[in-house]
Amino acid sequence: ILELSGIGDPEVLLKAGIDVQLSLPGVGTNVQEHLYTGVTYRKYSRLSPSILDPTKRHMSLVLALNNPFSRGSIHIRSNDFRMQPVIDPRIFEQPYDLITMVELVKFARRIAHTEPLAGLLSGTEVYPGPQVETDEQIAEWLKDTISTTYHTVGSCSMLPLEDDGVVDAKLKVYGTTNIRVVDIGIIPLHVGGHTQGTLGALRSILRSRMSCIPCWMQLWHIV
Numbered sequence: 001i002l003e004l005s006g007i008g009d010p011e012v013l014l015k016a017g018i019d020v021q022l023s024l025p026g027v028g029t030n031v032q033e034h035l036y037t038g039v040t041y042r043k044y045s046r047l048s049p050s051i052l053d054p055t056k057r058h059m060s061l062v063l064a065l066n067n068p069f070s071r072g073s074i075h076i077r078s079n080d081f082r083m084q085p086v087i088d089p090r091i092f093e094q095p096y097d098l099i100t101m102v103e104l105v106k107f108a109r110r111i112a113h114t115e116p117l118a119g120l121l122s123g124t125e126v127y128p129g130p131q132v133e134t135d136e137q138i139a140e141w142l143k144d145t146i147s148t149t150y151h152t153v154g155s156c157s158m159l160p161l162e163d164d165g166v167v168d169a170k171l172k173v174y175g176t177t178n179i180r181v182v183d184i185g186i187i188p189l190h191v192g193g194h195t196q197g198t199l200g201a202l203r204s205i206l207r208s209r210m211s212c213i214p215c216w217m218q219l220w221h222i223v
């Protein structure tokens with residue numbers, strides 16, 4: 001919405017045929033996502049129902065990287081609001097992210113082979129499976145299969161202007177008097193949990209800051 005309104009990186013705006021109203025190069029940058037995968041094992045069928053659901057024959061150890069170093073971008077491609085934006089997550093662009101995920105997979109395997117979990121699993125890993133063994137093989141498997149948790153943040157980061165920030169500490173877009181962003185796009189460094197909680201906190205902050213403003217005016221400010 002900011003870019004379609006002429007607020008953003010002039011290069012992006014001009015390419016999309018939008019007149020620049022306000023140069024703010026941070027718009028659409030600093031995009032971060034929680035990365036997610038899992039290692040799945042076959043269970044012993046003789047387990048007591050009180051320990052694990054006997055109707056389910058597999059169990060996954062789920063792994064997530066909540067603070068990746070890679071940064072992606074989201075930008076408009078056209079001045080037609082019906083066109084989908086270009087989303088470039090640049091997952092694993094920073095080697096740290098891939099190395100950490102490889103270590104997580106190995107750690108999950110160690111847990112699966114350690115009591116008490118080892119006694120519940122048959123020892124047969126069905127995903128990714130024993131053919132994915134070396135660090136290089138795990139890395140290639142991750143590059144092919146890595147998933148997200150749909151927790152995209154950062155595209156309108158609350159940061160100092162000189163660090164490519166988009167909103168200030170009062171959620172107001174730099175260089176404007178009455179435009180605020182109140183969604184998880186303002187998170188500058190990813191949270192280590194579910195995003196809805198942070199979103200709820202954001203809304204509470206906005207409500208408390210605007211309690212002196214009549215309701216109909218608050219709506220205008222949020223827009």
Ligand SMILES: Cc1cc2nc3c(=O)[nH]c(=O)nc-3n(C[C@H](O)[C@H](O)[C@H](O)COP(=O)(O)OP(=O)(O)OC[C@H]3O[C@@H](n4cnc5c(N)ncnc54)[C@H](O)[C@@H]3O)c2cc1C
Nearest residue numbers: 001081149150151152182183184185193194195196197199
């Ligand atoms: C499948 C899935 C599962 C998830 N599960 C969880 C979970 O279990 N726990 C959790 O905490 N989070 C979960 N999330 C993440 C959570 O839903 C998001 O983090 C949260 O909704 C983000 O809120 P938001 O207000 O920032 O953005 P959104 O909820 O995406 O709201 C943005 C709004 O802007 C509107 N919009 C977009 N473009 C325009 C435009 N040009 N003009 C006008 N309006 C526009 C959209 O229609 C949308 O209503 C999940 C997400 C997905 C997709």
